[in-house]
Amino acid sequence: MDALAAVDAFAAVDAAQALARAVAGVDALAAVEVAELDAAGLGAFIVGLHRLADRLSGITHRAVGVQGRTAAWRGQGARSHKQWLAQRCRLSPGEAAGRARTAQRLEMLPETAEALADGRIGGGHAGVAAQAVADLPPKAASGLDQLVVEEGARVDAGRLQTAVDDYAHRAAPESLAERERRAWDHRRLRVSRTAEGAVALDGRLDVLGGETVLTALAALSAPGGTEDDRLPEQRRADALVTLARQALDGGGLPTVGGVRPHLTVVVPLETLH
Structure with a gap:
């Protein structure tokens, strides 16, 4: 068959x-x-x-x-x-x-799976549930299943995540700590140059570190008026550069080989004419 x-x-x-x-x-x-x-x-x-x-x-x-x-x-x-x-x-x-x-x-979450298949919740809700159930003991799965179906029909995935975190903390406090520990262990940042000379970033942060970065980026990535046609991801990229520039200009970074970190820009001579 x-x-x-x-x-x-x-x-x-x-x-x-x-x-x-x-x-x-x-x-x-x-x-x-x-x-x-x-x-x-x-x-x-x-x-x-x-x-x-x-x-x-x-x-x-x-x-x-x-x-x-x-x-x-x-x-x-x-x-x-x-x-x-x-x-x-x-x-x-x-x-x-x-x-x-x-x-x-x-x-492990039959009600959640059924609610996704019949359109009562979305893929984001199911993703939150699938991640959470991996960190919970089996006895807490049914409560999570019911919570996701009930709350997922009313709120977006972000607000559902908050409700699920609250449930996990009540039902199995150790599971939330384990998830945070795993996120910390898996933190990473890869930096490379592309063939065109651009810089590519790829990584993930732990819960607290990620919120710290998101808060800083949000403060610097708001649209700059009605004529700002940058995409959200472009504004965040510019915000990251601004953070780095502020750190360099602030003079608080440790020296490297006895030299304060600084940026050297090389341009063709004809550009200066």
Whole structure:
């Protein structure tokens, strides 16, 4: 039997036929002339697409969870579940591992998985739940499951995270401390130069360190008036440079080899003429 046919929500319907009908529906959506929609119609279309994407994500994770639990991927040319996902779904190894991990965790939260699949909560809510359940003892999972479904229907993922943190602190104080310790252990920052000479940053910070950086960036990345056409990520990049420049100009940085850190700019001679 095709692994896709194991999706339990479609037990009474042939999965291949259901998928074919869904593809036909997506084709119809793709054919909509969105430029011809009025403001209200375009807004409703976008909201509907977003909710549909969340529902499809829920159904996909449910199928991936069944596939992982039953090892239905075996015998199909892959050495692991995440390798099967990477090969068949065109995912990077990291994306495939994350998809399999989230699906496995959502199997511990059946009400959350169902709410995602039927559109009562979004993918962000499910992500908060999947991360939290990994840090909680099994006895606390059902309470988390109920909390996510009830709160997720009313608040965004950020506010849900706060509610989940409060619940984790009450239900298992040690779990929150463990998550913070793990975040601290995994902190990193990679800095490299691109072929064009630009600087690329990649990293993650612990909870307190991250909030410190976010607070500083927020103070310096507000739009500079109505004519400021920078994207939010561009404003944050400029804010980071401003922080570094202020640190250099402030004179408080330790010396390196007896020399105060300073910036040297090299420009072509013709630029000065």
